[in-house]
Amino acid sequence: MRILLAKLGAICTDHPWRTLGVWVVLFAATIGAAAAFGGQMQDNYHVEGLDSIAGSELLADRFPDLAGTDARVVVHDDVALDPGVLTSLQSRLQTLDGVGTVSPARISSDGDTALISVQYRIPVTDFQGTDGIDALRSATAPLEREGIQVELGGQVAENISSPGGTAEAVGIVVALVILLLAFGSVVAAGLPIVVAIIGVGIGSGIVAVLASFTQISPMAPTIATMVGIGVGIDYALLLVTRFADGLRSGMTSKESAAHANSTAGVSVVYAGTTVLLCLLGLRLAGLPVYASMGYATLAVVGAVMLTSITVVPALCALAGTKLLPRMPRRGGGQARTEKWARMVCRRPAAWTLAALMLLAVLAAPVLDMRMWPQNAGTQPTSNTTRLAYDLIDHEFGPGANGPFMVAVDLSQVSTSRLDYLTEELARDPGIAVVGTPITNPEGDTAVVMFEPTTGPSDEETVALLTHLRHDVLPEGAIATGVTPVFADITDRVAERIWLVVAFVVALSVVLLTVVFRSIVVAVKAAAMNLMSVAAAYGVMVALFQWGWGAELLGLPHAVPVSSWVPILMFTILFGLSMDYEVFLLSRIRELWLHSGDAHSSVVDGVASTGRVITSAAAIMVAVFLGFALDADVTIKMMGVGLATAVLVDATIVRMVLVPSTMTLLGQWNWWNPFTRSAGRPRTSPVTLAEPVSASK
Structure with missing residues (x-):
């Protein structure tokens, strides 16, 4: 792959206008196809095996007037x-x-x-x-x-989605400022932005076309764009940095592009492929809405990855020395990173313990996590759905915003039993209002509507549903409606999340073991990724569910964690975290293969990659926090959660836990059970990347 990507970089450098022309045509074609053939985004909550869905299907078959939206x-x-x-x-x-x-x-x-x-x-x-x-x-x-x-x-x-664009614009502007500070060149700073926009534009067009063939959630394009912009800028940043370093070392533009693609480009391909494979884990959640989000993000990340390894060399060839800052920079950034790395590696046990304790504190709130899909009560007060929700809550009680329906099969439930059921519901202290049973024209199905005393997302409402199913409703009477459907979906998510976690973790361990030829590095990386995700979950619970940051985030009150967020965040984060893992470990391994000194390879590896990882993480955090401005609470949670995880991953994990634990393990970092050795191998594997500081 290294040789192939080097040739690709050289070809794109030799023919920059042709390369850009191909992508411009692809960009125009996909946008045109989206406009001509793009489908309507729509959620699909139909999940086989759920009680509430069985009730909906009964109504659709026998009582269609009450079976729709x-x-x-x-x-x-x-x-x-x-x-x-x-x-x-x-x-x-x-x-x-x-x-x-x-x-x-x-x-x-x-x-x-x-x-x-x-x-x-x-x-x-x-x-x-x-x-x-x-x-x-x-x-x-x-x-x-x-x-x-x-x-x-x-x-x-x-179901009407609010227009987007603000979050993306904020994230891109902040990313541009960070890139200017990192490169000191307007051309170098703007290049990753252009690459990301091209890739995201093509991917978004593909998503729109996919919506005409399959059901794509309205949230999917926004989430895919969020991830696509972040990884697109990151991938281009690494490649541009390597290209600029090649120019500084005296290479020609063609040689620099080939070298950048053969080192950093391999890391980009590996990291991007890992993201794509992790997204496949969303299918294991068993919900069509998750699968659609996976398809959308996969399309965008795939397009961004391909544009990075082709458009970046072409644009670098056209820009040439304009990518370099006018005033040469001193190596203060790398010197500070090296000083930090030596301090951590000097007392690795203490730093490891401190980092683990901090992660434990951040993750602690996750034990209190409660999931529930969003509702209109979390929308801005300018939204008609929020105004309607508040009026109903104030005038008719909170339960009026989440009425239940009981679908009754009269072939299994007699008329007298139906009357008794209605009376029993009316006597229940958790129910505020019970309607008169409605029978279909054929007389074989009836519907009883009632309102709980509590709101749709309250824990008491879910407890009421469980109580009714276990103690009140007879065989042939099924609770359905929006609230029961969401309750069942939340339970399904809670069950399936462990299957998704097992798949993604196992996949990551296998891939890292193959790439770095070390089971220790792979298992340790997976464990640290789990810590990052747990910390992000904990912060999200504190801010949203406990309400510590509700007002700051534009929410009227504390809200449960959206049911859609945990699994989606987990699969995306495990893929994204591989960016920094590959960038850092590939450099450390290269230095170790060269010197055989486990301690110095860690210090020098952290020092040489610190500036790139810091800049990339800062960009990713800025992009994700931009989406915290979105009115949709699920998108808001995703933005805050992803930003927190990336910040934790790039600071506590990559700059503390990785160097401290690798120092403690020494040569055993590279132990491979197939070679039965923890020592330095006789032959060197292909180097994945050599990310170095922009100030080198």
Whole structure:
């Protein structure tokens, strides 16, 4: 691979305009294909084997008017509402496409607020763009023209994604500043940004086209972009650094590009491939929505990896010596890193213990983690779904935002048993309101709707669901609706996360063992990655679930950790952490093979890679924190969690734990059971990378 990538770098350097032309054509083609054939992003929560899904399937088969998505129309005024106005609104809502039933207006105790529930025959994914909410707005327009407040809730309104772009822009601007500080050259700083934009643009176009063939979650493109920008800039940073070092050493542009690709380029390919393989672990989660996020991120990271090893050499050839700073830099950065490495390696046991204690403190809150999908109560107050959620909570109680449905198969449950079930539900202290049973025209299925006394994401609501299933509902009566579906999905995620963890960890250990020919290095790296992830989880629990940073992050109150985040974060982070692991260990191994001195190879390896790793990590953290500005709480959690993990990985792990533990182990770092030796090998394997300081 080293020889192949060296030839590729040389070819791209010899024909820079042709290389760029090919990628520009690919960029235009994918964007054009996305515009012409791109599909609608939609979530798929259908998971076989869940009780709530079985209830939904029963309704879809026998009671289609109640089997689709839902919307809630909340009407509020300063004075008592006119019943005639509400009746007219109900009539208009009933005529909308896909609507099955419209409930009578439910009036609040003070008469100034009304809640109208709209039940559709079709799933929310059948709506294109904003068609669903636009139709609702057309029905409510006469009231709004009279100055009456109308807010929309339910799945139809909540399924509309807010426009993005701000988070990406903030991350890119901060990354550009960091690159300027790292390189001292505007050209060198801008080059990684250009490469990342090309790769992410092509990958995003592929994702849009994929959405026309399979279901892609609306969150998937944002998460893929977040990861793509981060790794794209990182990969280009490493390659540009090696190219610039080649120029400083007297190499020609062609020689520098070939050398950069044959060293840093191999690391890029390995690190990127590891990310791609780890993303395959998302399929083991058993949820289609996870698989779609994996496909999207895989497409973007794959495109970024390919552009890095081709576009970077081409742009470097065109830029030439403009990549070098006008004023030569002193090696202060590397000297400081070397001083740090010597200090850590002088007392490795103490530093190892201190680092482990700090990681344990950061990870401790993870023991209290509680997962639940986001709801409208976490949206900005400018969002109609949040306004509707707050009005319903205040006027009708928190449970009105998460009503349950009990689908009853009347071939298994008698009419008398149905009446008794309704009475039993009404007597339950955890239930606030129980509706009258509704029977389908065939008379073989009934639906009982009720509202808990607590909100959708409250622990008491989940406890109520468990109690009903175990102690109240007879055979043939199935609890379903949005809240039971989310509860079942959360349980499935909690079960499957260990399968995903086992797959990703095992895969990482195998890959690192093959690359570095050391089982010790591989196992130790996997263990440290687990510590980084645990620390990130702990910080996320403290900030979001405990509410220590809720207001700072723009949230109205503490919220559970989104069910989608832990598995997704784990697979992405294990792949991303390999970037720094490969960059650092490949340099340490090269020095060890050259000198046979385990101690000095660690010190010199940390010193020579410190500036690159620090700059790359700072860029990644900046990009991820930019996404903390996103209004979507899941994206916000992903941004904060990934930024925390990268910061921990690049500081506590790479700059403390790796050098201290490698010093303690000495020659045993490179023990290989197949060679039965912990000593220096007689032959040197192919060097993966030689990342060095930009100030060398």
